[in-house]
Amino acid sequence: MSTETASLETVSYEGVGLTYSTARGTVQALTDITLAVPRGHFVSIVGPSGCGKSSRLMLTAGLRSCTHGKIRIDGTPITGPQPNTGIVFQNDTLLDWRSALANVLLQVELRGLAKAKYRQKALDLLRSVGLGGFEDRHPYELSGGMRQRIAICRALIHDPHLLLMDEPFGALDALTREQMMNDLQALWLEQRKTVVFITHSIPEAVFLSDRVVVMTSRPGRIDDIVPIDLPRPRELHMITEPIFNAFVQQIRVIFERQGVLRSNSHTGRTQTLSDAHLHGLDDRSGR
Numbered sequence: 455m456s457t458e459t460a461s462l463e464t465v466s467y468e469g470v471g472l473t474y475s476t477a478r479g480t481v482q483a484l485t486d487i488t489l490a491v492p493r494g495h496f497v498s499i500v501g502p503s504g505c506g507k508s509s510r511l512m513l514t515a516g517l518r519s520c521t522h523g524k525i526r527i528d529g530t531p532i533t534g535p536q537p538n539t540g541i542v543f544q545n546d547t548l549l550d551w552r553s554a555l556a557n558v559l560l561q562v563e564l565r566g567l568a569k570a571k572y573r574q575k576a577l578d579l580l581r582s583v584g585l586g587g588f589e590d591r592h593p594y595e596l597s598g599g600m601r602q603r604i605a606i607c608r609a610l611i612h613d614p615h616l617l618l619m620d621e622p623f624g625a626l627d628a629l630t631r632e633q634m635m636n637d638l639q640a641l642w643l644e645q646r647k648t649v650v651f652i653t654h655s656i657p658e659a660v661f662l663s664d665r666v667v668v669m670t671s672r673p674g675r676i677d678d679i680v681p682i683d684l685p686r687p688r689e690l691h692m693i694t695e696p697i698f699n700a701f702v703q704q705i706r707v708i709f710e711r712q713g714v715l716r717s718n719s720h721t722g723r724t725q726t727l728s729d730a731h732l733h734g735l736d737d738r739s740g741r
Contacts, residue, residue: 548601
């Protein structure tokens with residue numbers, strides 16, 4: 455890879471594959487993943503459950519090793535955990551005995567950095583996601599959306615070049631999820647981090663992304679990459695507009711071709727991955 459090319463890419467996947475052993479035999483989780491993520495871009499990955507989306511994120515973070523191919527960050531092959539990476543998981547993994555501010559600063563402490571130097575930055579991050587005045591509250595006093603905002607601040611406190619997000623809004627209710635989409639977009643527009651975002655929600659991926667990477671079932675490979683040519687900042691009302699839904703439908707068609715999505719026979723309506731998730735939330739809440 456040339457120096458000029460590397461300077462334009464934060465992450466590059468070169469024929470990446472992952473195979474691992476289980477009690478029942480060998481599992482091929484990923485195969486032939488080749489992709490370049492330009493610096494400052496927001497890229498979402500959507501695909502069926504079990505297609506290796508989260509495994510791919512762990513490989514990118516250096517928490518697992520590829521069995522085939524290479525992943526490079528800023529031109530350098532990954533050989534272990536990456537100091538210039540922030541990670542946000544579906545569960546916020548906050549410590550209940552620490553305040554919101556102390557949870558954000560935990561990242562600083564674990565990295566052996568001077569906590570006092572980062573205190574004001576932590577407060578500024580909390581304020582930027584609407585949590586000004588909540589810095590002394592504990593996680594058990596806060597809603598799920600507020601907790602996940604703290605987790606995002608914790609991932610950003612050390613100013614990483616790359617932000618990896620593994621279904622960060624998957625456990626939230628529908629309204630909170632939409633607000634978090636808006637908040638994340640605002641934060642990204644301000645900081646312009648390179649983001650690799652895992653989701654099962656097609657509309658969420660379209661709303662947030664510059665490109666959507668569509669995966670196949672296991673062994674996961676890239677079926678298609680859909681550029682999202684929509685103006686920013688994007689407003690939530692755009693979700694109902696024809697131009698937005700054209701991108702959603704384009705991705706749905708790919709999953710229909712794969713057999714991942716199918717029409718309900720009595721309505722002729724295609725059920726999306728996000729529909730199934732939201733219906734599940736409604737059922738659990740008794741609505």
